[in-house]
Amino acid sequence: MIVSPSVLSCDFGHIERDTKMLDASSADWLHIDVMDGIFVPNISFGFPVLQAIRKATNKTLDVHLMITNPDNYLEAFKQAGADYLTVHFEVCPHLNRTISRIKEIGMKAGVALNPHTPVGVLEEIIPLLDLVLLMSVNPGFGGQSFIPSTLGKVKKLKQLIATTQSNALIEIDGGVNLEVGKQLADAGADAIVAGSYVFNAANPTQVIADLKAL
Numbered sequence: 001m002i003v004s005p006s007v008l009s010c011d012f013g014h015i016e017r018d019t020k021m022l023d024a025s026s027a028d029w030l031h032i033d034v035m036d037g038i039f040v041p042n043i044s045f046g047f048p049v050l051q052a053i054r055k056a057t058n059k060t061l062d063v064h065l066m067i068t069n070p071d072n073y074l075e076a077f078k079q080a081g082a083d084y085l086t087v088h089f090e091v092c093p094h095l096n097r098t099i100s101r102i103k104e105i106g107m108k109a110g111v112a113l114n115p116h117t118p119v120g121v122l123e124e125i126i127p128l129l130d131l132v133l134l135m136s137v138n139p140g141f142g143g144q145s146f147i148p149s150t151l152g153k154v155k156k157l158k159q160l161i162a163t164t165q166s167n168a169l170i171e172i173d174g175g176v177n178l179e180v181g182k183q184l185a186d187a188g189a190d191a192i193v194a195g196s197y198v199f200n201a202a203n204p205t206q207v208i209a210d211l212k213a214l
Contacts, residue, residue, distance in 0.1 A: 001185055001214045004029035004062045004171065005204075006195030007053060008044055009142050015049070016056050018199070023057040025205040026212050029084070030059055031173070031193045036067040039091055040140035047080045054081030062193075064112060064173065066139050067091070071098055078105050086110030086133050089117055099128050110171070114139060115147050119157040129168040131191075132157060137174030142195045146175030151187045158188035178210055185214040 005027050010018035022030055032050060037043040054061060063082040067073070070087045071094075077085055085107045092098045095111065102109040110131030111122060115138060122132065134153055137144035150172060157170055171191035172184050181192050194211060201207040 001181070001189075001212055002028045002169070002171070002191035003208055003211045004031040004191055004193045005198045005208060006031040006033060006142065006173075006193050008033045009195030009199040011199075015052065019053050019056040021204065022208075023059055025208045027208050028060065028212075029062040029191070030057060031195075032061055032063045032082075034063060034065050034067060035140065039068050039088065040066045042140045047076060050077070050080040050082070060084065062086070062171075064110075064133060066112075071101070074098075074101055074107075075105060078107055082107055084108040084110055084131055086112050086131060088112045088114070088139075089121060090114055095125055096128070099125060103128070103130075112139075112173075113153075115150070119153055119160055122157075123160065123164070126160060126164050126166045126168055129166060131169045131171055132161075133171045133173055133193075135174055136172050136176070136180075139174075144175055146177075146180045150174075151183055154184060154187040154189050176211075178207075178214075181211050181214045 035042045035044040060083045062084045064086045085102050099109045108130035112133035136146050136150040169190040172189050173193035176192045176194045177197045198204045
């Protein structure tokens with residue numbers, strides 16, 4: 001299991017310390033939630049914070065854009081250090097062009113789906129994708145409870161990937177703990193995002209190791 005702890009749940013007063021903790025852990029990626037207060041009802045952080053995180057780790061930066069008009073910022077996220085760049089289906093009217101541009105400038109391309117968006121909308125684009133991120137909570141805030149119907153979506157997405165011979169990884173974001181992680185692993189997920197479950201733990205590095213072992 002690929003584990004991508006969400007930096008949104010770290011102590012922002014000690015973001016370098018927490019990033020270095022993740023860098024020394026068995027985490028594979030660091031998940032960076034970028035929110036604009038328009039597409040989702042919250043504002044997180046932008047390029048200066050992403051650049052600071054990039055300097056503090058050599059691990060893959062898994063950047064999730066919860067913003068409108070992501071096409072305006074693709075090059076800037078590449079320059080700031082993003083390795084994976086995931087945009088939301090719900091805000092991209094020309095998704096094929098957006099994905100092609102992300103890959104053209106040297107990043108892995110992902111598409112995120114909100115809980116109400118069916119996986120079938122990706123049928124035509126999924127051969128181009130490196131990652132599909134299924135939101136298992138309504139995006140915008142950490143600490144929410146996992147939406148159980150996500151398990152069915154994972155299975156449908158796994159089938160779509162097989163049918164289209166796509167190489168896309170399946171990532172899940174929201175409400176993930178060890179119990180939910182096991183269910184997601186059984187359903188066919190490749191990667192999980194965990195925020196408060198990691199950072200609120202007495203021993204975050206052990207929690208990350210436990211999730212990786214799923």
